[in-house]
Amino acid sequence: MDANPAHRCICIVDDDAQVRRFLLEVLASVGLAAEEYSSGEDFMRRWRPGHTDCVLLDIRMPRITGPEVHDWLRQRNPEVPVIFLSGYADVPTAVRAMRLGAFDFLEKPFNVQHLIERVNAALRLSDDRRAAPAPAPAACDDWRKSLTPREQEILAAIVVGKRNKVIAADLGISERTVETHRAHIMAKSGAGSVIELVGMVAGFK
Numbered sequence: 158m159d160a161n162p163a164h165r166c167i168c169i170v171d172d173d174a175q176v177r178r179f180l181l182e183v184l185a186s187v188g189l190a191a192e193e194y195s196s197g198e199d200f201m202r203r204w205r206p207g208h209t210d211c212v213l214l215d216i217r218m219p220r221i222t223g224p225e226v227h228d229w230l231r232q233r234n235p236e237v238p239v240i241f242l243s244g245y246a247d248v249p250t251a252v253r254a255m256r257l258g259a260f261d262f263l264e265k266p267f268n269v270q271h272l273i274e275r276v277n278a279a280l281r282l283s284d285d286r287r288a289a290p291a292p293a294p295a296a297c298d299d300w301r302k303s304l305t306p307r308e309q310e311i312l313a314a315i316v317v318g319k320r321n322k323v324i325a326a327d328l329g330i331s332e333r334t335v336e337t338h339r340a341h342i343m344a345k346s347g348a349g350s351v352i353e354l355v356g357m358v359a360g361f362k
Contacts, residue, residue, distance in 0.1 A: 168212045200226060228257070240259065244264070261356075
């Protein structure tokens with residue numbers, strides 16, 4: 158558990174009252190304070206600068222969408238980590254979210270332990286950003302230079318959302334070979350998930 162959890166503030170922005178209530182209960186169970194907002198407009202009206210450590214932001218909301226709220230927030234406080242939430246998750250959507258600068262992307266229904274882990278990771282990032290300037294990106298692509306030409310091809314296919322079977326057919330190789338190359342890519346990048354991988358490729362991690 159992170160230090161001084163009572164001093165944290167997590168904003169939950171979702172038009173579904175049941176989702177907001179669930180997230181409030183989960184966060185409260187680990188000692189994390191949260192505020193709920195029923196729409197993008199509600200968040201934009203009531204949000205206070207310097208008061209937020211993390212935002213849990215639904216992608217699909219009526220009138221003002223999650224990405225539109227995120228654009229608004231980035232203009233005012235780009236250091237706040239944002240975790241996008243969606244019931245319609247797929248890899249292409251994840252790519253777009255990560256390119257918007259999202260910290261992560263979680264699919265409904267949530268795995269509670271994973272949710273808690275990612276929120277705590279976002280809070281640690283928030284601490285790091287407050288404590289020091291953003292690190293220079295000089296070495297962020299070093300792992301990509303270590304990829305073989307075939308791994309480069311497969312990486313390009315992964316980040317646009319192609320499945321292993323489609324990649325295998327496109328490249329004229331077996332699906333098992335694709336899986337092997339994919340494992341090598343994950344190991345070289347250090348990514349813990351495909352969503353994290355596409356975020357790294359997009360240049361936001």
